[in-house]
Amino acid sequence: MFPKNAWYVACTPDEIATRPLGRTVCNERLVVFRGPEGKVAALEDWCPHRGAPLSLGAVVDGKLVCGYHGLEMGCDGKTVAMPGQRVRGFAPLRSYPAVERHGYVWVWPGDAAQADAAKLPHLPWADDPAWTFGGGMFHVRCDYRLMIDNLMDLTHEKYVHATSIGQPELDEIVPQSAVEGDTVVTRREIPGVKAPPFWAAAMRGNGLDDSATVDRWQRCRFVPPANVLIDVGVALAGQGGFDAPAAVKTSGIVVDLITPETETSIWYFWGLARNFKPEDAALTAQIREAQSKVFQEDLEMLESQQRNHSAQPERALLSLNTDYGGVQARKVVQRLVEQERAAR
Structure with missing residues (x-):
């Protein structure tokens, strides 16, 4: 498991x-x-x-x-x-x-x-004074793999997080995924859009015009046994996106450290690491509160999923092209579990 x-x-x-x-x-x-x-x-x-x-x-x-x-x-x-x-x-x-x-x-x-x-997972921002971090922990009643699925396919943001980080363009661009050893990386680049509410607020906090057209990115990286680190952000359109100069972008790393409690429950440690205005404690608190609300929107969906799965465990799941990253992450996990069983 x-x-x-x-x-x-x-x-x-x-x-x-x-x-x-x-x-x-x-x-x-x-x-x-x-x-x-x-x-x-x-x-x-x-x-x-x-x-x-x-x-x-x-x-x-x-x-x-x-x-x-x-x-x-x-x-x-x-x-x-x-x-x-x-x-x-x-x-x-x-x-x-x-x-x-x-x-x-x-x-x-x-x-x-x-x-x-x-x-131990490599978290270089944790000991770098140029970065700061704010986050929290939730107890979630779901299989830890459902949380990994959720984080490796962010298409759901358009529906679950429509008023915070979601936007229509998420449906229009299929993410690209690759397996790199035991790591799975899923990338989605969204050029020429308006920033959704969460990112608009972060842009204001970073001194950028929140009404400007931006290029947005999501780079989800699964690291076993159950961690997902997501490079996220927006940059003023045409300035290089992910590689844009710091002066024209607002970005960070969404940190998702998932600890299985049982087969159907987890301890979910979450947060955002950022390297803009690290000294601004009020901004850290503001982002933490906004991020907490986003994750709480996920919780209802994930726990409802688990109730369905527990009631009908024999039913198979369907996979679409947007699920590729999550499917590959599950394969990595399954291989590690089988290796442990074989070694006993």
Whole structure:
């Protein structure tokens, strides 16, 4: 269903700032917390004493303390102590590789021996002061592949997002897709149009004339296991589109980091990275709010899709030429899943 030998976002740092967090990732029930010196750690969310969720406890001096009877756990999954009891002989819990990077806490739910921080997604904007980022997280009740389909075929913007990022011309230009190893890229260039409301507002925020004719682009890049990074933007018409000088364009990277919770639910970490006016906190908040509204429009459709799929799982889906990117992304995922099964 989903590759497990991969890095997934478990949470944002603020979610574990004051207490441990329980979160399910790829059907694995985890507790994520900060151990000694604030280093992130992840264990099974299960107290070896009576099976209580450790996420209902607290972190004291770098140790995870169960909120039921006070059993203390180390970051390696071994029991450390319990008031008035001898517990060091308890079998250790499973620990999961965890890394804090790019503003997220990542976990590896598969074979820990294969975990390698070098395999984390490349997000260069996250550590570049010329860029800023604003985003959030949604819990969505749908198969993670439905979200990937949604992000790799943006034709739906004309219908689902008619009042924000959609426009009629999206139907008129068929996107071009290509497979580059495990990466799938879908491109759509829309020349000589008026900017839709979201982009018109972003142009104003960037000091550009929002009534001007623009060239618009969407470049969706699927990176396994379930991440989609989309170069988006508009430039004054005839100035080079995606390659136009910064002075005549407004652009960014839509960041979509998808973490399967179960077969029919996900944690969806989203946002926009931009390199224009990175110091403008008010603009960041404005864009975040507008983007949140756009994504909430997707949620109703995706969860309704899932209800249909769950009710009639035997029904096949039809694919059009605009679905090519999503179909190829699914093939990459399926190949990775089959490779893991064959290696067991």
